[in-house]
Amino acid sequence: MVPDARLLIVDDDPAIREFLKNRLEMEGYVVSDAESAEKALELLTVHPDTDLILLDVIMPEVSGFDLLRIVKKDPRYTHIPVIMVTALGLVQDKELAFRLGAGDYVTKPFDTREMLARVQTHIILKKKSDTITHTNQILSTILATVPGIVYMKDAERKFLHVNHLFEQICGNTADQIIGTTGDGLLDTKLKESLNRSEDLIFTHGIPFLENVEEISTAAGESRSYFFRRQPVRTPEGNINGLVGVGIDLTEQILLRNILSDREAFLSTLMNSFPARIWAIDQEYRFTQQNVYHIERWGNLIGKTVFEVETNTSIRDEWKKRCDLALSGNKSCTVYPCRTEKGCRVLISWIVPIVENEVLSGMLGITFEISDDTIRSISGSHDACRGDEPAYI
């Protein structure tokens, strides 16, 4: 199949121009023609997207070789392939043409079918090269835009590529880094750490690795980077390098550590406070339970209060009090109970949980004071001198 393409014929002989133009248009190409180098350059300015130039060598004023020289030196046109079409068949002429950057050389008289085949081949190659150039442009834009470090190493662990941010952080230019393993360029601690992580990929062949590296930047700042590394494999499956991407998560990690400290504090508080503590969301579903609550009721996370095995009157009472909390009210109720085992008093608080001024659920705390508790308190009370307050 003939690809869509724009061609330019440059020849001072109108008969050849017309013949070639007609023949190539029959193939489906868009063809312009110029009788001189000057006209050819004019047409190139209008159509910089020209895919192929067919260029005669012998022309009055500016010769084909001179035009070839001009085209190949101009960054706007240097990528356009040129086929020289000429009656000059000397090896020296051909050699000169190729040295100046011609893609092919056809001597007149030529076989039309052969000419068409050559044109098609060069256009296909030009289209492929356009695609590669385009892909490279996209890739380099991505590499420049990624808000993080990007680097690539070969099988000897030498840097093949580093992006701008990598240069900034280690305070060296890409030229200084590429081709080295990073010796003397990277912070020793960082280098050891990178080696340790990369060992897992190069030596053990694991499919990817995610971790957090502490990096001392060239500016003397310590930053935490989340890294993901993946091996680059040959079509046969052998590892011949790796790609690493790192995103600065210093602030997020700091925040996570603060939250995790708070979580640890809350979890200690919840599980050492001698009360049953629980929380439910707006759908009456348990979201939190401390150990004492689990001990009494079993694991209820994800279940609703209506699914708890107990009698209807207790469940109705819970529902009533949860509704009270869901409408934003705190409540505290004391339940005196008498069972076969003795007397006990339950003191139960239910309070609404408000997050960012929005009610998201409720929290319950239940103390149980049994005969035993009261006995132990009164026992210690006996030991008091009487003028001290009794702590319960």
Add this chain to the structure above:
Amino acid sequence: MVRVLVVDDTRFMRTVLVNILIDEGIEVVGEAEDGQQAVELYLQTKPDVVLMDIIMPRMDGMMALKTILGINPAAKVIMVTAIQSIEMAKLAFKCGAMSYIIKPFQKQGILQEIEKVLHS
């Protein structure tokens, strides 16, 4: 004999877990104090079960979980964490964890979960 790798950044928690396991005759093949060490020890020891904390420096439990499953999709990893969050548990299961235990845990709870994942 069941072989278990214990991963937690606090020495105390590792000791508690190791003692529980040893008392039951379970072999502890290694102790790791962060996710990356866990991955390294996993490669070396190929344990039957990994007990994995979540919040750890350098490489957290979720990253380590994903990496270990990348090495061996059949790896049996139990998350052992103080994070009482359904969302976190869902995420862990989605990433391939076999079980999710909340600290503080009961000795029996740990042993039951190990037993359960071994037979799943």
